[in-house]
Amino acid sequence: MPPVTRFGAESRAGVPRDLFAFQRQSDELESRFRQLKRRYDQAKAAGRAGPRRRQPNRVQYGRITKACEAFFQKSRPKGMTNPGTWCYQISVLQCLLHLPEYCALLQCIHKDCPDAGADCAACEVKEMARDYWSAGTTESISLVHGKLNNALIQMFPANDTRLGMALHYDEHCCPFDFWQIAVPEQFRGGPMVRGSYPVNEDASAVNKAFQVVRSNYRDCQFCHRVTEREPQPCDGLQFSLEYRDGRPRPQVLIDRIQSDFNDSTTRPPCGCAGARDNNVEEQQDVWRLRTCPQILVLRLNRFVMEDWDKGGEQRKIDDEVEYDEHLDLSQFAENNNETIRYRLDGVVSQRGDVEGGHYISHIRKPNGTGFLEFDDSQVISITDGTIQDLRHPWKLEDNEGFTPYVLVYSRV
Numbered sequence: 001m002p003p004v005t006r007f008g009a010e011s012r013a014g015v016p017r018d019l020f021a022f023q024r025q026s027d028e029l030e031s032r033f034r035q036l037k038r039r040y041d042q043a044k045a046a047g048r049a050g051p052r053r054r055q056p057n058r059v060q061y062g063r064i065t066k067a068c069e070a071f072f073q074k075s076r077p078k079g080m081t082n083p084g085t086w087c088y089q090i091s092v093l094q095c096l097l098h099l100p101e102y103c104a105l106l107q108c109i110h111k112d113c114p115d116a117g118a119d120c121a122a123c124e125v126k127e128m129a130r131d132y133w134s135a136g137t138t139e140s141i142s143l144v145h146g147k148l149n150n151a152l153i154q155m156f157p158a159n160d161t162r163l164g165m166a167l168h169y170d171e172h173c174c175p176f177d178f179w180q181i182a183v184p185e186q187f188r189g190g191p192m193v194r195g196s197y198p199v200n201e202d203a204s205a206v207n208k209a210f211q212v213v214r215s216n217y218r219d220c221q222f223c224h225r226v227t228e229r230e231p232q233p234c235d236g237l238q239f240s241l242e243y244r245d246g247r248p249r250p251q252v253l254i255d256r257i258q259s260d261f262n263d264s265t266t267r268p269p270c271g272c273a274g275a276r277d278n279n280v281e282e283q284q285d286v287w288r289l290r291t292c293p294q295i296l297v298l299r300l301n302r303f304v305m306e307d308w309d310k311g312g313e314q315r316k317i318d319d320e321v322e323y324d325e326h327l328d329l330s331q332f333a334e335n336n337n338e339t340i341r342y343r344l345d346g347v348v349s350q351r352g353d354v355e356g357g358h359y360i361s362h363i364r365k366p367n368g369t370g371f372l373e374f375d376d377s378q379v380i381s382i383t384d385g386t387i388q389d390l391r392h393p394w395k396l397e398d399n400e401g402f403t404p405y406v407l408v409y410s411r412v
Contacts, residue, residue, distance in 0.1 A: 075133045079377035081142035084170045086149070087376060089182075091359040092175035092297075093128070093145075094374045095346030095408040096183070098363045101294050103129050105209045109187055109202040121155065122186040124148035138377055152182065172356045175348050176236065176299040176406050184210045184235045197233060210235050213291040215334050218283055222274025231290055236297035241317045242304040253300075253323035261287040261332050288334040296327075296342050296409040303354050314354040318403050322391065327409055342409035347390045349402040360402060362390050 077098070080090045096102045106129050110122045128144045130136075136144075149167065158168040163181050166173035185191050187206045189198035197203065197211075216229040239256050269275045269283040302317045329340040346363045360375045362382075370383040371390070390404065 077372055077374075077379050078132060078136065078138050078141055079374060079379045080145055081138060082376040083146075085166075085172050085356070086145070087359040088166075088173050088175045089145070089149070089178050090376055091348045091361040091374065092179045092406060092408075094361045095348060095363055095406075096179070096295075097129060097132050098366070098372075099295060099345060099408070099410060101209065101410060103133065105205060109205050119147075119151040119154045121148055121151040121182060124151055125183060125186065142377075148182070156181075174299075175359055176238065176297065179297055179406075180235045192233075195230065195232070207233075208293065209295055210293045210297070211291070212237055212289065212293060212296070215288045215290045217286045217288065218270065219286065220270035220272060220275065220283060222278070222280075223270060223272035225270060225272065227270065236299065238299035238301050240301040240304065241319060241321065242301075251319050251321050253321055254327070256321070257329070257332070287332070289329060289332045289340060290334045292329065292333075292340050292411065294411050296411070298407045298409065300405055300407070302350075302403065302405060316353050320391065321404065323404075323407065326412070341412050343412050344390070344407060345410050346408035347404050348406035348408070350405045351401040351403070359405070 080086075080094070082090060106126045110126060113120055113123050115123070124144055124147045128141060128148065131141050131144055152163065153167045156162070156164040156167060158164050162177060163173060165171055181191075184206050188203050189200040191197075197207075211233050212235070213231050213233045215231050218227045218229070219225075220227070237257075239253075239260055241251065241256075269280045275283070300321055303314050304317060323344070325344050327342040327344065329342070330338065333340050344364075346361060348359055348361045350359050351357050360373065363372050363374065365371055365381075370381065373380040373382060
């Protein structure tokens with residue numbers, strides 16, 4: 001009789017007991033699977049099927065899910081320590097960190113970093129979001145912020161005109177410029193070169209989150225020929241509040257956008273006979289929105305150069321700009337049937353002048369009841385205010401002299 005390999009004590013005609021236990025577990029798992037499958041089919045028939053994630057794992061169009069909002073409501077907002085002039089960084093980072101779309105984007109990009117453990121700005125941006133919405137403290141988040149700053153110092157020399165001087169010499173910089181460099185450009189792989197951005201595996205997700213693509217048309221009033229120029233991609237939008245021809249530009253945001261999109265001029269003009277005969281030197285351009293992002297960062301450019309040809313100096317325009325809680329850009333869409341609407345979720349305000357000053361931010365609460373004021377490490381909850389109050393941040397708490405500078409919108 002051949003030898004018998006024993007797995008355990010025998011039972012019932014020499015069959016190992018362990019085999020009976022394995023079969024019993026298999027039957028239980030199969031029964032559990034059938035039960036879950038039956039529940040899923042019932043939920044699917046009722047239109048309730050689908051996984052419930054704590055956070056979405058991809059950038060979404062439309063408003064954030066209730067599950068994602070609940071996740072943000074469970075965590076306590078935290079301030080950040082300002083060791084010197086980092087308020088321009090802190091203010092815009094706070095606005096982004098309170099956008100679920102932004103945190104969801106960070107979850108699905110930059111997963112396999114070749115410089116892990118080294119000075120990688122993208123890794124520190126992701127680490128900051130993880131630390132902020134977990135058990136992180138003001139001190140631990142500020143430590144990550146310091147690592148981000150050091151990583152950027154390694155990338156930008158002191159003579160870099162965009163960010164280098166601010167980083168190396170602890171000077172003030174524009175929050176809008178810092179956002180462009182520290183977030184979209186880091187994950188996309190670099191700045192724009194010859195009218196186009198670098199393309200890597202994360203570029204598509206980053207572009208959907210932040211990039212605006214504008215198309216440019218020139219309609220000649222003489223030959224009626226429409227000339228389309230190369231589409232222009234850009235991270236966010238910016239509009240100057242500078243006076244033109246001695247007249248103030250419209251200080252209502254939607255009118256200001258309309259003025260730039262419909263009243264811009266271009267040179268050289270159309271080369272048709274009608275334009276030549278009438279000695280036309282410039283013609284009207286029309287800009288349209290080809291694609292719009294999930295998160296729209298908009299700068300109200302208050303710093304202008306006076307008498308440039310005479311060696312003039314920059315000054316700040318402190319005029320009030322009227323804007324509503326919702327921004328409808330559908331009238332500027334290249335596709336006439338497309339709806340482009342945004343909701344204001346954050347405002348970065350500045351007090352000071354071109355030489356320096358201080359930045360703070362106001363951010364909508366996840367539950368929609370009031371908003372939060374972030375002044376470096378100080379966090380103030382404002383429950384009796386509305387988003388309209390953010391037009392006048394100097395009326396909130398002790399904010400005399402602050403004017404809105406960067407607006408952060410979420411697409412709805």
